[in-house]
Amino acid sequence: MPTAIPAALSDEQIAHRICPLCEACCGLEVRHRNGQVVSIRGHEQDVFSRGYICPKGASLKDLHEDPDRLRTPLIKRDGQFVQATWDEAFAEIERRLPRIKAAQGNDAIGIAIGNPSAHKIGLMLNFPRLLKALGTGNFFSASTLDQMPKQLQAGLMFGNWLSIPVPDIERTDFMLLIGGNPMVSNGSMWTGPDVRGKAKALRERGGKLVVIDPRRSETAAVANAHHFIRPGADVYLLLAMVHTLFDENLVKLGSAAPHLQGLAEVKAATAAYSAEAMAPRCGIESVTLRELARELAQAKRAVVYGRIGTCTQSFGTLNSWLIELLNVLTGNLDQPGGAMFAKSATFAANTAGPSGVGKGVSTGRRKSRVSGAPEVMGELPMNCLAEEIETPGVGQIKAMITIAANPVLSAPNGARISRALESLDFMLSLDIYVNETTRHADVILPGLSPLEEMHFDVPFPQFGYRNAVRVSQPVFIPDADHPHEWKTMLRLVGLLQGKGANVDVLASDAELFEGEVRKTLGEDAEQAIAATRHLRGPARFVELSLRTGPYGDKFGRDAEGLTLTKVSDTPGGIDLGALKPRLPEVLRTPSGKVELAPPQLLQDLKRVDIELAKPQVADGPTSMQIIGRRQVRSGNSWMHNLPVLAKGPFRCTALVHPEDAQRLGLTDGGLAQFSAQGQIIQAQIQISDEVMSGVVSLPHGWGHDLPGARQQLAAQRPGANLNALLSDRVWDPLSGNAVLSGGAITVTALNGSN
Numbered sequence: 001m002p003t004a005i006p007a008a009l010s011d012e013q014i015a016h017r018i019c020p021l022c023e024a025c026c027g028l029e030v031r032h033r034n035g036q037v038v039s040i041r042g043h044e045q046d047v048f049s050r051g052y053i054c055p056k057g058a059s060l061k062d063l064h065e066d067p068d069r070l071r072t073p074l075i076k077r078d079g080q081f082v083q084a085t086w087d088e089a090f091a092e093i094e095r096r097l098p099r100i101k102a103a104q105g106n107d108a109i110g111i112a113i114g115n116p117s118a119h120k121i122g123l124m125l126n127f128p129r130l131l132k133a134l135g136t137g138n139f140f141s142a143s144t145l146d147q148m149p150k151q152l153q154a155g156l157m158f159g160n161w162l163s164i165p166v167p168d169i170e171r172t173d174f175m176l177l178i179g180g181n182p183m184v185s186n187g188s189m190w191t192g193p194d195v196r197g198k199a200k201a202l203r204e205r206g207g208k209l210v211v212i213d214p215r216r217s218e219t220a221a222v223a224n225a226h227h228f229i230r231p232g233a234d235v236y237l238l239l240a241m242v243h244t245l246f247d248e249n250l251v252k253l254g255s256a257a258p259h260l261q262g263l264a265e266v267k268a269a270t271a272a273y274s275a276e277a278m279a280p281r282c283g284i285e286s287v288t289l290r291e292l293a294r295e296l297a298q299a300k301r302a303v304v305y306g307r308i309g310t311c312t313q314s315f316g317t318l319n320s321w322l323i324e325l326l327n328v329l330t331g332n333l334d335q336p337g338g339a340m341f342a343k344s345a346t347f348a349a350n351t352a353g354p355s356g357v358g359k360g361v362s363t364g365r366r367k368s369r370v371s372g373a374p375e376v377m378g379e380l381p382m383n384c385l386a387e388e389i390e391t392p393g394v395g396q397i398k399a400m401i402t403i404a405a406n407p408v409l410s411a412p413n414g415a416r417i418s419r420a421l422e423s424l425d426f427m428l429s430l431d432i433y434v435n436e437t438t439r440h441a442d443v444i445l446p447g448l449s450p451l452e453e454m455h456f457d458v459p460f461p462q463f464g465y466r467n468a469v470r471v472s473q474p475v476f477i478p479d480a481d482h483p484h485e486w487k488t489m490l491r492l493v494g495l496l497q498g499k500g501a502n503v504d505v506l507a508s509d510a511e512l513f514e515g516e517v518r519k520t521l522g523e524d525a526e527q528a529i530a531a532t533r534h535l536r537g538p539a540r541f542v543e544l545s546l547r548t549g550p551y552g553d554k555f556g557r558d559a560e561g562l563t564l565t566k567v568s569d570t571p572g573g574i575d576l577g578a579l580k581p582r583l584p585e586v587l588r589t590p591s592g593k594v595e596l597a598p599p600q601l602l603q604d605l606k607r608v609d610i611e612l613a614k615p616q617v618a619d620g621p622t623s624m625q626i627i628g629r630r631q632v633r634s635g636n637s638w639m640h641n642l643p644v645l646a647k648g649p650f651r652c653t654a655l656v657h658p659e660d661a662q663r664l665g666l667t668d669g670g671l672a673q674f675s676a677q678g679q680i681i682q683a684q685i686q687i688s689d690e691v692m693s694g695v696v697s698l699p700h701g702w703g704h705d706l707p708g709a710r711q712q713l714a715a716q717r718p719g720a721n722l723n724a725l726l727s728d729r730v731w732d733p734l735s736g737n738a739v740l741s742g743g744a745i746t747v748t749a750l751n752g753s754n
């Protein structure tokens with residue numbers, strides 16, 4: 001036993017940083033020595049996450065050390081990637097990319113941006129500049145595989161895409177959670193670490209949690225009640241609940257009443273959807289549907305929260321709207337314990353400009369060339385990416401830029417996306433791995449390890465369960481020749497602006513920043529420019545946004561207010577308190593009201609009627625519906641190469657109900673074949689009554705057996721790609737969001753391969 005602290009331990013240092021791996025944004029304590037991570041744990045003094053951490057947070061050590069993580073740019077020569085210097089990589093881009101734009105027009109370069117970018121301030125803040133420099137209408141993102149319906153609903157009802165109210169879980173008495181599994185996902189469009197602890201506290205104070213999910217998820221397992229629902233059938237459940245509130249005179253609007261518009265239209269539009277009529281469609285009995293509506297209405301403080309399971313359906317936007325209506329009609333919108341709007345210290349459009357009124361949102365200013373899908377937030381559906389590359393004509397995509405995106409695994413029909421990417425004249429990826437998507441690139445520009453970057457969350461404080469502000473500085477200094485991603489982005493912007501491959505990035509940063517500030521701040525601009533001149537890149541944006549934001553020091557006019565230095569000097573962050581009511585100030589609708597009955601949504605009920613007019617299809621003898629299943633040790637498609645997460649039992653298994661297993665001759669641990677859309681995958685069966693009968697649950701983001709990818713550990717147990725079975729021809733027509741839940745598949749036992 002050592003009696004004294006070994007010398008090696010004495011130079012151990014502690015750094016604090018926010019985890020960039022999911023929306024919970026936990027504060028971490030990183031112990032390190034000589035440039036090596038010693039340990040990572042939750043930061044107890046973090047005002048927001050209070051010490052919580054999940055296994056992924058600790059995997060930042062493995063990510064930092066992963067030998068497969070790219071450290072240099074790669075250029076493809078004769079079909080093989082070779083290491084290159086940054087100058088060589090940019091010279092190659094300059095040689096090949098601008099000429100495509102010059103010859104074939106702006107739309108000839110498409111761009112796709114993925115999930116990790118939302119956690120990377122350097123990518124987030126520079127992306128609009130890159131988009132502008134490209135001038136392309138062919139813009140795709142993971143948003144149309146995820147939350148676009150929620151953003152559209154918020155935009156239509158509250159006037160801004162990100163004005164999304166979140167459950168005030170610490171003060172609620174009743175929470176109805178639909179199509180989310182925060183015990184595993186740690187929450188989404190709702191930034192609240194340790195939902196498990198918060199749900200436990202809810203139950204301990206006598207409150208109730210009810211979960212609606214085709215699987216008895218980890219969240220359902222700790223809830224007071226769980227109801228199975230047929231995948232894709234939430235719209236019927238939600239319509240029935242709204243109908244019941246009107247039918248049984250349970251509507252009470254509370255203090256939001258003066259700020260609402262369209263109640264009569266909602267009542268009329270939902271009058272046909274009684275619980276009795278809807279029950280057979282969603283597989284939940286009408287008495288239960290009515291009881292759920294009553295419970296919600298009668299609870300003193302209640303909230304309905306719907307997440308990805310309700311968005312990735314063809315009625316995604318209707319679902320998101322109906323969920324919000326339930327909050328409104330029970331008097332829980334903008335009330336403590338209900339669905340409340342966070343007030344972010346930075347970067348929120350709903351704290352900027354005149355308050356209480358605004359331009360609102362619109363969609364469809366452009367349509368996609370091949371399918372005619374309307375743009376939403378400037379984006380086209382990810383499901384349209386392949387066809388826009390494949391289909392000849394003016395505006396055809398001939399080159400792609402992907403940024404932190406892996407659509408070959410994360411989007412439906414990845415095989416088609418792969419073929420399309422391979423046919424391009426040029427492809428550039430900003431990514432940290434050679435994976436299923438980036439293997440098609442001609443040039444890859446790597447980002448850094450998260451531990452080498454400063455971190456400040458741009459979107460997530462807008463969905464915080466309480467208000468707080470935190471920043472973290474880099475734990476390690478990157479190699480001198482490896483640029484931060486904001487610099488890579490700016491170099492690319494410069495190149496596309498025709499300034500050449502060797503643009504002075506710092507000068508460009510200052511020029512762009514100052515131009516943008518002059519445009520937005522008008523007469524206050526010069527003071528803001530002068531006061532932030534000592535800063536560069538994302539830090540300068542943060543300083544500006546903080547100081548001019550709702551808690552800011554207004555450049556000295558409010559001495560108590562926030563500055564970047566004040567926040568940096570407080571490693572656990574600054575708590576800004578529990579959420580407070582924000583109506584009507586939060587609104588940015590032209591009417592200055594909450595729009596309860598946007599015409600597009602009322603109109604979309606016609607699609608529900610068309611579905612209802614069809615006879616209900618009985619499941620065929622081998623036909624099942626497939627849904628996804630997030631797991632604690634995964635992060636979409638890209639964390640299967642990290643040893644601490646990959647260890648343990650193989651997790652890419654297909655859950656089937658015992659009755660289905662018996663009917664289809666499936667055995668526990670045996671292999672089965674799943675087919676749909678002309679594609680076939682195989683996966684191991686796990687028999688469990690946690691999934692409802694007629695439904696198969698398989699995790700997404702697997703399928704790491706494609707040639708050319710370089711993730712050695714992930715390739716050892718590649719798993720099956722669920723999205724291979726999903727059609728890229730169906731989406732929610734309002735939001736463009738892909739349908740990822742409930743696709744019909746055929747299941748066949750592979751006998752003898754047990």
Ligand SMILES: Nc1nc2c(c(=O)[nH]1)N[C@H]1C(S)=C(S)[C@@H](COP(=O)(O)OP(=O)(O)OC[C@H]3O[C@@H](n4cnc5c(=O)[nH]c(N)nc54)[C@H](O)[C@@H]3O)O[C@H]1N2
Nearest residue numbers: 114115145146404405406410430431447628636637638700
């Ligand atoms: N069936 C089904 N499919 C789904 C879902 C589902 O629930 N079911 N979920 C959907 C959802 S919610 C999402 S958000 C999408 C995600 O879809 P994507 O965003 O396309 O996929 P990810 O798997 O998150 O891949 C992220 C990519 O970013 C790279 N990366 C990681 N860190 C960095 C970095 O710091 N810099 C750079 N430049 N690159 C980095 C990774 O190597 C990887 O290539 O998947 C969707 N797909």
Ligand SMILES: Nc1nc2c(c(=O)[nH]1)N[C@H]1C(S)=C(S)[C@@H](COP(=O)(O)OP(=O)(O)OC[C@H]3O[C@@H](n4cnc5c(=O)[nH]c(N)nc54)[C@H](O)[C@@H]3O)O[C@H]1N2
Nearest residue numbers: 179180181185188231232307308309630631634635636741
């Ligand atoms: N560990 C881990 N954490 C993650 C991620 C990850 O991949 N791994 N991904 C991150 C990302 S990008 C996101 S967007 C969030 C998502 O966070 P969540 O929205 O919480 O996502 P899931 O955990 O997929 O939960 C979705 C639930 O919906 C259910 N479901 C499927 N179809 C239907 C349906 O038709 N109706 C209903 N009512 N339910 C349905 C599924 O069974 C599942 O339990 O998670 C984030 N956090």
Ligand code: SF4
Nearest residue numbers: 019022025026054057
């Ligand atoms: S829940 Fe896990 S992955 Fe998400 S931020 Fe916290 S530690 Fe990171």
Ligand SMILES: [Mo]
Nearest residue numbers: 115142146147
């Ligand atoms: Mo997501």
